[in-house]
Amino acid sequence: NAGVTQTPKFQVLKTGQSMTLQCAQDMNHNSMYWYRQDPGMGLRLIYYSASEGTTDKGEVPNGYNVSRLNKREFSLRLESAAPSQTSVYFCASSEVLRRERIHEQYFGPGTRLTVT
Amino acid sequence: EDKVVQSPLSLVVHEGDTVTLNCSYEVTNFRSLLWYKQEKKAPTFLFMLTSSGIEKKSGRLSSILDKKELFSILNITATQTGDSAIYLCAVLNQGAQKLVFGQGTRLTINP
Numbered sequence: 109n110a111g112v113t114q115t116p117k118f119q120v121l122k123t124g125q126s127m128t129l130q131c132a133q134d135m136n137h138n139s140m141y142w143y144r145q146d147p148g149m150g151l152r153l154i155y156y157s158a159s160e161g162t163t164d165k166g167e168v169p170n171g172y173n174v175s176r177l178n179k180r181e182f183s184l185r186l187e188s189a190a191p192s193q194t195s196v197y198f199c200a201s202s203e204v205l206r207r208e209r210i211h212e213q214y215f216g217p218g219t220r221l222t223v224t
Numbered sequence: 225e226d227k228v229v230q231s232p233l234s235l236v237v238h239e240g241d242t243v244t245l246n247c248s249y250e251v252t253n254f255r256s257l258l259w260y261k262q263e264k265k266a267p268t269f270l271f272m273l274t275s276s277g278i279e280k281k282s283g284r285l286s287s288i289l290d291k292k293e294l295f296s297i298l299n300i301t302a303t304q305t306g307d308s309a310i311y312l313c314a315v316l317n318q319g320a321q322k323l324v325f326g327q328g329t330r331l332t333i334n335p
Contacts, residue, residue, distance in 0.1 A: 112266075139321065148233065150312060151267070151325040158321050166322065198266060212258075213323060215266035 110134055112216035114199050120222045121189040129184040129219050131199030139202050140182035141166075141213065142174060144195040151198065157182055189223045196220050226251045228315050230326035238334050241303050245329045247313030248295040255318035257289055257296050262310040262328070270298075270311075303333045 112133045121127055133140065138159045143151040143166075153166030157176040171193060173185045182201075186193060199216040228249045237243055249257065256274040260267035271280040273289035273296060280287050284303075289296045300307055310330050314323040 141322070143325075148327055150228075150230075150327040151314075153322055153324075156322055167324075212269045212272070215268075217265045 112199055112201055112214050114197075114216035114219050116219060117217065118220050120224065121186075122224055123190060125189050126185065126187050127189065128186075129197055129199075129221075130181070131183065131216060132181045133199075133201040133214070134180065135201060135214065136179070137201040137203055137214075138179070140176065141200040141202075142172075142182070142184045143198045143200065144168065144193075145198060145218075146195050154184065154197075189221075191223045194221060194223045226315070226317055226324045228313055228324050228326035230311075230313050230329050232329060233327060234330045234332075236332045236334065237303060239303060239305060241333075242299065242301045243303060243331060245298040245300075245311050245313075245331070246295060247297070247326055249313075249315045249324075249326075250294065251315045251317055251324060253318040254291070255316040258314045258316065258323065259287055259296075259298050260312040260314065262312060263308075267312055300331075305333045305335055307331060308333045 115130045141156040142154040145151050152168045154172050155174040157163045160179045163174050175183050197219045200213040202213040231246045256272050258272045259270040261270050271287045276291040284301045287298045310328040312328045313326040
């Protein structure tokens, strides 16, 4: 099992360029998440998908779009990158969080994005 | 708006010391509180706490939740340099199916 994989690991963009961050999980999880992590800010939720076919905004969705392509894959798109989007991006997956016994989110290794 | 606040934001101690990390929260429909450790890359799960007053323990790490006062603490005894990491607290909103994270505490253990 690879767990949660993300590509690319690093990316440098110029302001206004677009790109898609890819995420896949092989644990048959229903829910998937995109976070960004900035110094001193912890993890902030961008978008999430509670199940295949649904997506919802998180805390900081502006400037991003997502696609839950199938149960395995959840991509994050920056249509027109801005320097404020320089961050480390983490994808995560979990079983349905409503069930108390299913609580753990598994994180991917992260993508370090720099926008100049 | 759901909020999770951790303190201190940064802590530097010597190997062998005991540390206590704090997490307070204001969340509608609280379900559970989770602690994660983040070293170089992705956060890894430590504990989940749902009931008040019940201590969760794993080796030198332990955690307890106070649902009346809306906080949790994470204790690490006999710290080692390998405990150096960012410790993240997150709270599960029962209805929303999502975790709300605090800012994290950066813990540095000096030899």
